[in-house]
Amino acid sequence: MTLLVNGGAGSLPDSFARPLADKLRVALGQPVVVDNKPGAGGMVALQTLKSAPADGHTLAIITNAHAVWNPYVFPKLSYDPVADLLPVSPIAVIPMALAVHPKVPANSLEALVQLARKQPGALNYASSSSGSPPHVLFELFKAEADTRIVHIPFKTGTDALTSVVSGDTHIYLAGTSLVEPMVKEGRLRVLAVSPQVKSPTFAGAPTFASKGYKGFEDAVWLGVVTSTGTPPAVVERLNREIGIALQDPAILKAFDAHGSLPWHATPAAFAQRIAADRALWTPILKSLKLDAN
Numbered sequence: 001m002t003l004l005v006n007g008g009a010g011s012l013p014d015s016f017a018r019p020l021a022d023k024l025r026v027a028l029g030q031p032v033v034v035d036n037k038p039g040a041g042g043m044v045a046l047q048t049l050k051s052a053p054a055d056g057h058t059l060a061i062i063t064n065a066h067a068v069w070n071p072y073v074f075p076k077l078s079y080d081p082v083a084d085l086l087p088v089s090p091i092a093v094i095p096m097a098l099a100v101h102p103k104v105p106a107n108s109l110e111a112l113v114q115l116a117r118k119q120p121g122a123l124n125y126a127s128s129s130s131g132s133p134p135h136v137l138f139e140l141f142k143a144e145a146d147t148r149i150v151h152i153p154f155k156t157g158t159d160a161l162t163s164v165v166s167g168d169t170h171i172y173l174a175g176t177s178l179v180e181p182m183v184k185e186g187r188l189r190v191l192a193v194s195p196q197v198k199s200p201t202f203a204g205a206p207t208f209a210s211k212g213y214k215g216f217e218d219a220v221w222l223g224v225v226t227s228t229g230t231p232p233a234v235v236e237r238l239n240r241e242i243g244i245a246l247q248d249p250a251i252l253k254a255f256d257a258h259g260s261l262p263w264h265a266t267p268a269a270f271a272q273r274i275a276a277d278r279a280l281w282t283p284i285l286k287s288l289k290l291d292a293n
Contacts, residue, residue, distance in 0.1 A: 001032045003224075004049055004060040006042040007128070008156040012175040013061045016091060016222055019254055023245035024238075038156045041131035042066040046079045054229030056238060059088065062225050065133050068277045072285035073131035083228060087270040088235055089242040090223040093261040095176045095197045096137065096216070097205065099188040101167050109191045109211050112171075116147035124150040125171035126164050128157035131290075133220045138173045139288050144213050164188065175220070176202060176259045194219065197259030215284065221263065223270060235267050 003021050007013040014036060021032040037045040045060055052058035067081050079085070098109070104123070106112035116123050127135040130153045142149055152169050154160040157178055164172040165187050172179065172188075180201050182188040190201075194208040194216035208216035224242060226235065243264040245251060255262050265273070 001028065001030055001056075002052075002058045003032055003034050004045040004058065005034055005036050006038060006045040006061070006066065008036055008038045008158055011036075011038070011128070011157045012094070012178050013063070013222065015177065015254075016260075017061050019251050020091065020224075020242065020245055023248060023251065024241055027241040027244065039129065040078075041070055041074055041129050043070075043074070043078045046084070049225070049227055050079045050084045052227055054086075054227040056226055056230045056234035059224050059226050059238070060085075061091075062223055063094075063133055064219070064221055064274075064277055064281075065131055065136060067223075067225070067274050068281050069136050069285060070131050072282070072288075073136070073290045085225040086228045086230055086235065087267050087274060088224040088226050089239045089267065090221055090263045090265055090270050090273065091242065091246060092222045092255060093195075093218050093263050094133075094220040094222060095259045095261075096133070096173055096194050096220055097176045097179050097183075097190050097202060098138075098141070098171065098173045098192045098208075099164065099179045099183060099190050100171050101164055101169075102186070102189055103167055104170050104189075106191065107189070109206065109208075112191055113145045113147055116145070116149050120148040121150055123170050124152050125173065126160035126169040127151060127153050127172075128160050128174070129153055129155060132157075134160065134173045136285070136288075136290065137216060137219060138171075139290055140215055140284065141173070141208070141213060143288055144215075177257075198256070199259050202259070221273075239267050 005013045005017045017034050021034050025032040049060045163169040190205045193205045246262045246264045
């Protein structure tokens, strides 16, 4: 069995994929290989999934970017989120944090907005790729804050993080687990989170909602999909084993360590959430007029 990941080793999706693969390996009694295929907004990984036999032996970790946002970011998408992705199970809601390099003269979200308005186009932000949650959510933030901040896309979240920590870019809106070590070391400063997380590292950070920004709460999730046409019995078995894995103390501890919220639901319920997100985000994404380039 192969578990495809749109992210490099050490990326946020990879940090969920590897412990899940370990549990599935034991539960299913067969090897489960994590195959990292970063880049192109998930198209590399999901084209591989699309080409695989519909037998449940090829799975992919996706975010709502792959299932909902990508059609409004990439004019030539190599897969159809509706036709080619069969929901198996959600696995987590991902808290996000907006962090800046310490050299950025802003100690609050309000100060960052004021700075960006005074110097249009002078600030930039990194993302893990065009169409990724860090890209789409930051563009939403820009629209709501009425600012012009330049997008600098990278191939992976790790690459984006490295650029901000080194000072090559200024801002990064990413999963709390990815930025937390650098925040602890004082190499990044957090200005906002969504939703609120238990980690003391982010205790003083306000939520986007508390500052009047809408659309950020529970906005990013991870889930598992397989190829359309996979037999229902296979999907149900995979869903059941993922649900059991998400109750494992070791996985719960890992999730809790970076503030992620475990989330399991039936394939049908997961499909309904994806449909609801499409209804919610379609008008927002159309108004943002995003461009992968």
